[in-house]
Amino acid sequence: MGLEKLHAFDAGKWGKVIRFLKEDQLISDGNIVEAREATEDDLLVVHTKRYLRSLKWSLVVATITEIPPVAFLPNFLVQRKVLKPLRTQTGGTIMAGKLAVERGWAINVGGGFHHCSGDKGGGFCAYADITLAIKFLFERVEGVSKAAIIDLDAHQGNGHERDFLDDKRVFIMDVYNRHIYPGDTHAKRAIRRKVELDWGTEDAEYLHKVALHTEGVLNEMRPDVIVYNAGTDILDGDPLGGLSISPQGIVKRDEVVFRAARSRSIPILMVTSGGYQKKTARIIADSILNLHRQRLIGPEALEEGEGTSTLVSSMMRGPVSAGSAHSAV
Template identity: 85%
Template sequence: MQQCPRNMSHKEDSEGKSSHPTGLYASIPRTCLPIVYHPDYNITFMGLEKLHPFDSGKWGKVIRFLKEEQFLTDGNIVEALEATEEDLLVVHTKSYLNRLKWSVVVATITEIPPLMCLPNFLVQRRVLRPLRTQTGGTIMAGKLAVDRGWAINVGGGFHHCSSDKGGGFCAYADITLAIKFLFERVEGISRATIIDLDAHQGNGHERDFMDDSRVFIMDVYNRNIYPRDGFAKRAIKRKVELDWGTEDSEYLRKVELHFEGTLNEVQPDIIIYNAGTDILDGDPLGGLSISPQILLDAPWQGGGVALEASSCGSAVHMGRDRLSYFKPDRCFHQTTSWSEEKTMVHCRNSAGLLIGLTFTEFKGYSLV
């Protein structure tokens, strides 16, 4: 798989301090789309990955579908790099990373008990390395979003992992890492908003940013399912708790109201949008009853905010007067957006082929 080349780069943060050298803030040629992926994202090992309802090969399915639709080619995808230990230590504690050297710990985090019986070098290679590569992809997408106005990491979005604790198939805190990298290394990025629409509470990034006034969190989730983290909820500025079987009308009304409120309440320098189609009726984990039609063609209107979704999932275009999902197609055009300094990065697509891919954008490009 030949993908866009990378030029290694390193820069000082806005305070003049020298951060550790990293390859994750590479210079990406403009011929590449700001879409980050690597075949190593996909986890396959003796069928053990099938012991969890989470589809650990969905990222490759997404890319394969988009290639078949002639939306992407190998040559215009940015190839993700694995996050190094130095990269991870920007957020994670050394003791937590050391605990991941025990297979029983990884088995608990991924909820795949047989992993505890495997030598850790195999667990590192077949499970944790893919997750580290996805984590690197999220950090790269953060920088790309600043440079281009929008970016995607096809994987990542490990919103249950905090600096010192993993869970729910999330071993690395990629959302926290992406934001911390930007705060430390990119001048003008000092405020962030996380919009988390996965059906599960994003307790990892919430714990990490509990006392950080620079980060605004909106989280929409089923209150009755994992992780039910009462302490982490204290970090949520816009908390939208849903009940079992929440259906379209109630979901649309609540999300529309709080989207509008979030956009009116804060003006961040970066937005991390964590998507999740585990909200769909029949999802084995989400416990909600949202119809596929909502993702196909239902507009979300109200107070100057409109949201539309498409079958293969969606480019999210956010402007001062609208938030819209557009079906990926084959051409880009220049567009006017919220403001020149605002950017957004997508960190997770959560459910296989139905949604496929989500773009997040504030300026520069949109898909038509």
């Protein structure tokens, strides 16, 4: 409806990533798993009924998404045009968590709504997809009892931190610009590896800290799954991130995290989270292509005995079925 032009977020980012990967012949419709919309029962695994009812007020959704005109739209339109796509991305993250455990890795091209907790949305995030994915795995997948969240978006992931504040099963590492939103002091108590960055942090310092602390997390705790929040708002020039990481630095960052996980045979789920420049879609695609070149994802992993692999899209359709309520059709 044109409202996306009023927002810092590029609403077409995820579709562009898929298009770039198709153009580079990494994927086709036949090997993309289609995300299904999270149902109310799914969402109630984490969210309170009171919070979900609040989303029936357009003003509440306008506040969360920071698009003031949404407040004046009939809520049925808000549900269909704003919240349904977010529920689909949330369903994609839940599904990708299960696929990551089954097959070694999965990437949801979308998701990463790390400012939303079970009872409160904010920062463009209306559903707590990271929390949901982990809770689903704990409750419904045998052998998953410990998880690590490696949150490398430029902003503090206060949503999942509030959800797991007293849950020792979840180890949270968060690397973020200390000077920007949300500055949630209470939520910081949940972070077990906290790396606070200053304005304009560049590649060398950033990559050193990411590598050091990722290794530290996985040496300190061997999780059954890693949820990797791979925000690209760390990119130099991002209007909201305030850091100065190059495109090559982002590609290398993702490689560092995947290499640490794959070398230990720990399943990893990646979500794409924030990133507020038009060029971020190309960088995400380039990073996925690099992971494939480095044989950290793709069919080569099967040949090496590391399991199969899956790319989940909230934007495109594919006929692959994973055999669960949150799988593709």
